[in-house]
Amino acid sequence: MNRPxxxxxxxxxxxxxxxxxxxxxxxxxxxxLASPALDHSWPPLSDSCKAAYECGLDDTxxxxxxxxxxxxxxxxxxxxxxxxxxxLFSRENNWTFLQPLLLTMEHCTGCQTCxxxxxxxxxxxxxxxxxxxxxxxxxxxxxxxxVKHGGLLSAWxxxxxxxxxxxxxxxxxxxxxxNLCRRCAQACPxxxxxxxxxxxxxxxxxxxxxxxxxxxxENGSMLQLKAGSSTGMNAEVVKDNIAxxxxxxSERTGIEFHTPWDVEGADVLLIHNAGEIMAWPENPGAxxxxxxLAGVNWTMSSELAAYDSINYGLWYDDAQFARVALKHVEAxxxxxxxxxxxxxxxxxxxxxxxxxxxxxxxxxxxxxxxSLPLLRDIVLSGKIKFDPSRNEFPVxxxxxxxxxxxMGVVEPQREILRVLCPQFREMEPHGxxxxxxxxxxxxxxxxxxxxPDWRFHVSxxxxxxxxxxAFSDCLDAAIPKYVCAPCSxxxxxxxxxxxxxxxxxxxxxxxxxxxxLIVNAMADVKPGFIEWEWH
Amino acid sequence: MTIAAYLSIYAGVVIxxxxxxxxxxxYARAPLHLRWELYPVAHEDPGRAEHGGSYFESAGWWHKPxxxxxxxxxxxxxxxxxxxxxxxxxxxxxxxxxxxxHGGLYLWIAxxxxxxxxxxxxxxTPELQIARISVALLPAAAWAGLAGExxxxxxxxxxxxxxxxxxxxxxxTKAGDIFNLLxxxxxxxxxxxxxxxxxxxxxxxxxxARGILRxxxxxxxxxxxxxxxxxxxxxxxxxxxxxxxxFIAKYFTWHSVRWDDRxxxxxxxxxxxVAEYMNYHPTWAALHLASNGEKSxxxxxxxxxxxxxxx
Numbered sequence: 001m002n003r004p005x006x007x008x009x010x011x012x013x014x015x016x017x018x019x020x021x022x023x024x025x026x027x028x029x030x031x032x033l034a035s036p037a038l039d040h041s042w043p044p045l046s047d048s049c050k051a052a053y054e055c056g057l058d059d060t061x062x063x064x065x066x067x068x069x070x071x072x073x074x075x076x077x078x079x080x081x082x083x084x085x086x087x088l089f090s091r092e093n094n095w096t097f098l099q100p101l102l103l104t105m106e107h108c109t110g111c112q113t114c115x116x117x118x119x120x121x122x123x124x125x126x127x128x129x130x131x132x133x134x135x136x137x138x139x140x141x142x143x144x145x146x147v148k149h150g151g152l153l154s155a156w157x158x159x160x161x162x163x164x165x166x167x168x169x170x171x172x173x174x175x176x177x178x179n180l181c182r183r184c185a186q187a188c189p190x191x192x193x194x195x196x197x198x199x200x201x202x203x204x205x206x207x208x209x210x211x212x213x214x215x216x217x218e219n220g221s222m223l224q225l226k227a228g229s230s231t232g233m234n235a236e237v238v239k240d241n242i243a244x245x246x247x248x249x250s251e252r253t254g255i256e257f258h259t260p261w262d263v264e265g266a267d268v269l270l271i272h273n274a275g276e277i278m279a280w281p282e283n284p285g286a287x288x289x290x291x292x293l294a295g296v297n298w299t300m301s302s303e304l305a306a307y308d309s310i311n312y313g314l315w316y317d318d319a320q321f322a323r324v325a326l327k328h329v330e331a332x333x334x335x336x337x338x339x340x341x342x343x344x345x346x347x348x349x350x351x352x353x354x355x356x357x358x359x360x361x362x363x364x365x366x367x368x369x370x371s372l373p374l375l376r377d378i379v380l381s382g383k384i385k386f387d388p389s390r391n392e393f394p395v396x397x398x399x400x401x402x403x404x405x406x407m408g409v410v411e412p413q414r415e416i417l418r419v420l421c422p423q424f425r426e427m428e429p430h431g432x433x434x435x436x437x438x439x440x441x442x443x444x445x446x447x448x449x450x451x452p453d454w455r456f457h458v459s460x461x462x463x464x465x466x467x468x469x470a471f472s473d474c475l476d477a478a479i480p481k482y483v484c485a486p487c488s489x490x491x492x493x494x495x496x497x498x499x500x501x502x503x504x505x506x507x508x509x510x511x512x513x514x515x516x517l518i519v520n521a522m523a524d525v526k527p528g529f530i531e532w533e534w535h
Numbered sequence: 536m537t538i539a540a541y542l543s544i545y546a547g548v549v550i551x552x553x554x555x556x557x558x559x560x561x562y563a564r565a566p567l568h569l570r571w572e573l574y575p576v577a578h579e580d581p582g583r584a585e586h587g588g589s590y591f592e593s594a595g596w597w598h599k600p601x602x603x604x605x606x607x608x609x610x611x612x613x614x615x616x617x618x619x620x621x622x623x624x625x626x627x628x629x630x631x632x633x634x635x636x637h638g639g640l641y642l643w644i645a646x647x648x649x650x651x652x653x654x655x656x657x658x659x660t661p662e663l664q665i666a667r668i669s670v671a672l673l674p675a676a677a678w679a680g681l682a683g684e685x686x687x688x689x690x691x692x693x694x695x696x697x698x699x700x701x702x703x704x705x706x707x708t709k710a711g712d713i714f715n716l717l718x719x720x721x722x723x724x725x726x727x728x729x730x731x732x733x734x735x736x737x738x739x740x741x742x743x744a745r746g747i748l749r750x751x752x753x754x755x756x757x758x759x760x761x762x763x764x765x766x767x768x769x770x771x772x773x774x775x776x777x778x779x780x781x782f783i784a785k786y787f788t789w790h791s792v793r794w795d796d797r798x799x800x801x802x803x804x805x806x807x808x809v810a811e812y813m814n815y816h817p818t819w820a821a822l823h824l825a826s827n828g829e830k831s832x833x834x835x836x837x838x839x840x841x842x843x844x845x846x
Contacts, residue, residue, distance in 0.1 A: 083820065098568060100571055103784050103787055109779075111633075113621070156709065187626075189615075210821040319840075361806045374594050409588070411583075432586075
């Protein structure tokens with residue numbers, strides 16, 4: 001079924017996927033991945049997965065929605081969807097995003113400018129299914145029909161659609177084929193926001209139907225609110241791990257330091273993405289060393305959820321989002337710190353500094369800021385002596401969407417790299433016009449079925465092209481190269497995608513954070529902080 | 536025909552204005568949403584706006600007052616409205632027909648304003664009827680109007696061709712979209728032909744304008760021009776009920792969403808609004824919210840999730 005997909009196809013009752021992708025269909029990559037034949041083959045979805053879950057969209061399955069056992073169950077689910085649809089457009093239920101959602105529903109002219117900006121649409125070989133307006137078209141038609149109660153005139157004006165369970169099931173999956181990077185919204189001449197539509201659909205499914213990918217709900221925000229972190233670490237474990245990191249980094253750098261915990265009245269409460277502590281311990285270690293050497297009065301908090309900056313609710317659920325944001329600021333309030341500083345995690349930046357701003361009133365309105373300006377000020381202050389020649393290798397910078405296009409933190413990281421990395425080069429385009437890493441909005445942690453294959457082949461493809469182009473003059477394996485990604489989620493995507501394409505072994509392509517580059521260039525630490533070992 | 540044209544114009548203007556007002560009120564009265572800005576934000580400090588930066592680039596940003604460089608917003612909006620900047624940048628193939636269409640509309644609206652400027656003073660003060668300014672403005676208005684009508688025609692025709700031939704557009708084009716473009720083509724074709732037949736000189740244009748303003752049944756409006764005026768009036772009445780009212784939306788999508796980086800200040804009106812919203816009682820049904828309309832947003836947020844969400 002590889003003819004151009006139309007919105008009506010989504011109501012089709014068959015179990016087969018609407019589209020199938022082959023490597024030859026996809027946007028070509030530059031060398032060393034230029035030949036589609038050398039690209040990975042796609043493992044098909046298993047028969048057991050197809051038998052158990054709704055997989056009628058494309059070659060993969062992100063949400064694992066159990067297939068209803070009867071037509072009655074289907075009807076009940078459709079009724080739930082309709083109920084959620086009404087709530088999505090009501091003030092009491094959705095004051096949080098009602099205005100931008102209405103504006104997007106009622107004014108799209110169908111010019112398709114958004115599609116030209118979408119990395120997933122382009123990378124897929126311009127498949128209709130992944131066009132930003134495709135999923136929005138469903139919601140718009142259903143909105144005019146079932147919320148505005150439009151009749152024949154409305155159907156003539158806005159299009160009609162048959163609402164049934166296959167459509168809802170496909171829409172659930174389709175809401176998870178968008179990285180929520182909002183590059184499409186940036187391009188729209190009207191200001192419509194298809195990224196918001198994907199996010200609001202996810203919200204409807206979560207808040208009304210209780211449907212969300214396990215990785216971001218049960219194992220994500222729910223676990224964080226219960227145990228303190230989506231990693232499962234409780235306060236004692238995280239303190240142990242940080243103590244181990246302090247010791248290790250002290251040994252590696254030759255400068256001893258200890259992370260302070262629960263210091264009342266500290267200037268800075270630093271909150272990392274706890275995934276860093278588990279997967280990239282050198283990042284929190286580097287932060288600890290930098291802040292200590294710069295004389296910053298800082299602390300970490302062992303309160304529930306306050307040692308993990310993640311807030312997955314940003315991607316799918318307003319209530320979960322607000323609950324986690326509240327935990328973060330309550331910890332800061334309880335300690336009486338002057339400000340919260342967020343470590344290298346893009347969505348945590350956006351969540352706590354920007355989106356939560358209009359939820360945090362009164363004494364909960366504690367200043368919150370990015371760590372990047374703080375790091376920039378430290379690097380440029382002269383408090384620490386640097387030797388940029390220690391970073392004498394090609395470096396490029398990935399702009400996490402949540403920090404850059406969606407928050408406006410663009411220059412601080414560049415000011416650091418220009419000073420400390422002699423071979424720094426930009427990707428094109430960059431800054432607020434960047435492309436998503438392909439792991440945004442939860443994709444980087446969603447590993448069920450063959451979803452990672454889709455993530456590397458499609459959503460990450462444009463970024464991979466950018467990276468390979470940025471290093472096109474030095475792809476030789478003798479030259480180590482560093483993709484600086486000041487975001488845990490993006491690093492997770494790069495780790496998995498580079499491994500998938502074997503780019504470390506073949507081309508010595510490494511990724512890492514910004515703080516690591518800073519410590520690597522410190523003149524007074526032992527050389528070789530960045531170890532150039534795959535992890 | 537004259538009376539039919541007059542009545543259509545009066546009704547069209549009233550419905551257009553009422554429809555626009557209603558639409559404006561819907562969006563203006565919508566609750567303050569969570570921050571959802573997109574950078575670059577035009578009113579930022581010029582040094583930061585160039586690269587799309589925000590006040591978050593400064594450590595300790597809360598110690599400094601927030602800056603709003605409004606002239607930068609107006610400049611950005613001018614480029615967006617007058618030259619369709621986003622479209623030219625991101626979708627240049629569609630920019631030419633769209634620019635012709637919108638440019639034609641702007642010119643045509645300017646001609647209406649010129650015509651009003653030339654005739655309203657004379658209607659209000661009859662002894663000024665033959666004022667020199669009217670004699671000078673009316674032909675300019677007539678020619679600008681004709682030029683605008685021809686540009687709209689060309690743009691609408693090209694847009695129609697694009698919608699019919701470009702698969703990516705055709706898949707998302709409804710019958711209503713085709714109808715709207717045909718409506719523009721018909722209305723502006725009749726207007727252009729009618730104004731040529733009627734004459735583009737000061738006397739004839741002034742006569743019609745004054746006739747409309749005074750409901751002067753003695754004015755002779757030909758069939759072609761009359762049809763054009765009726766069609767245009769109906770079109771104007773139709774616009775606020777379609778996505779063609781995006782000129783209203785665009786104000787809100789830019790000023791209230793993309794550029795709305797106003798931060799929460801203690802004791803502010805914004806804080807009071809949010810406090811009101813947090814007292815709303817949502818009815819979302821998923822188990823982890825456990826709302827059922829009995830708990831407020833504030834209570835839901837303060838509580839731990841009730842239990843694992845059900846699939």
